[in-house]
Amino acid sequence: MLYPMSPKVVELKRKLESFMDRHIYPNEERFYREAEELGPWKVYPVVEELKPLARAESLWNLFLPDSGHGAGLTNLEYAPLCEVMGRSHLAPEVFNCSAPDTGNMEVLERYGTEKDKERWLKPLLAGEIRSCFAMTEPAVASSDATNIESSIVRDGDHYVINGRKWYTTNATDPRCKICIFMGKTDPDNADRHKQQSMILVPMDTAGVEVKRALPVFGFYGVPDRASEVVFTNVRVPKENMLLGEGRGFEIAQGRLGPGRIHHCMRLIGLSERTLEKMCRRVRSRVAFGKPVSEQTVTQERIAESRIMIEQARLLTLNAAYAMDTVGNKVAKAEIAMIKVAVPNMACQIIDWAIQAHGGGGTSNDFGLTQAYATARLLRLADGPDEVHRNQIARFELKKYSNA
Incomplete structure (x- = not known):
């Protein structure tokens, strides 16, 4: 190894x-x-x-x-x-x-x-409560997080918060007691990455309203409890500000790096489980006089799945090693690469497994529809494929800036 x-x-x-x-x-x-x-x-x-x-x-x-x-x-x-x-x-x-x-x-x-x-x-x-993270907004293209419009305004010893967030995971959970909220404290700052801050908002604060649960491909609660939350004149003590005004992006980068490793490794585990289900299924079914496992197209898909999983795992372990040795900031390219490669790999393998299960694969009986919802969601969560691909390309082109 x-x-x-x-x-x-x-x-x-x-x-x-x-x-x-x-x-x-x-x-x-x-x-x-x-x-x-x-x-x-x-x-x-x-x-x-x-x-x-x-x-x-x-x-x-x-x-x-x-x-x-x-x-x-x-x-x-x-x-x-x-x-x-x-x-x-x-x-x-x-x-x-x-x-x-x-x-x-x-x-x-x-x-x-x-x-x-x-x-x-x-x-x-202790697992006694749960939390949520409010960043994405329905009114703007949140793939560019500098677009965030929610406001955090200082008022004496408090901050006043206003905004509408969605895909705020966990907000509908009755155990959710605290929210980390990202909004703008300095919207006119020339540095667009210094406009945002993060602040702690207890969920029982006046003006916090969980409007609705959002389904992910029709699923509520699995793979996560996506929610829409409105913050109207929410007042919290100034001490709830994390790290200081204008430090929101700094916190976000520290938060999202390990999270992307976690998402990708979980998806690799989900892909392994899916490949197992596919192999068991095709060995147990007979079509046109022979086991489905003996059909060439099935064997090709199984082989490709194994290759793709091994590639994704090595790429992700490499990113984890880079984060440990040189830090999240230096390992940005490695992190971006796994965020593109792994969800796409998982989507393809799950799609093949659904095909191998026939009509049953589209039901909820085999866990494949839930798996696909998770994998497809993660092509968007923590930044869509397009953003990460652009970032990887910029890193690559920078190598030839003097060519």
Whole structure:
């Protein structure tokens, strides 16, 4: 292996895989049923029942690097564990390793005051509450985050917040108690990347209204609880400002780098699971006098799937290694490349698996439609393909600026 796992990671991976076999896979059908029947505004009992079991086995907050609260793993060490958890939609929250809580906890860990950590980080680490991240807006092209129009205006010892956000994951969850909100404190600043700030907004503050749940390809609550939230003259203490005015993009870059690694490794796990389903299906079905697995087109798709997964994994591990060794800023190209490559890889493999399952693949019975919704969503979340491709091209062209 180019990136061998340490004995610590090997043992954690073994424990995770055992937990998945004993508790996650047997409860997936129940999880999807509860998500469908209860909807995005309720807590799913199966998740709450499994959390204490994961915590009892020390499979908890594995994502946190350099912290006394988690496993203290690097991005490279966490990556294979994230892949295992990504094999099931049920798993990440059970281990307290699901977005956007992971990114929000990292923000609070790095930039929050001691008071913030006591009030918000501590219960998040314990899995007692959940959080949301309000950045994307329906009124502007949010692929360019400098377009954000929401306002954060200083008024004495408070800030007054106004704006409409959507795809604010988790806002409909009744356990969601804190929001990290991104808006403009200095809209006239000549540097467009210094106009924005991030601020903590308790969800029970007057003027915060969760308008509706947003479906992702018709799914509510899975793969996430996408929501539309309106903030009308919301007043919060000035101490809720994170890091300082104009530092929003700085925080965002620190937050999104590890998040993109997590998304990509989870998608690789989901792709592995999908390939397994495809192989089992085609070996069990006969068409035109022979097993579907003996059809050349099927074999080609299986072979291509294996190649694509291996390529994506190596690319993602390389990005994780670069982040650990040279930092997020220097590793921007590596991070951008996986954000394009991995979701596209997953979409293709899931599409082939749907085809292999026939009409049944378009139902919810095999978990493939839910998987596709996740993969397709991630071609947009944390920046669309086009933005990352442009960034990669600029990095490449810069090498020849003196040619």
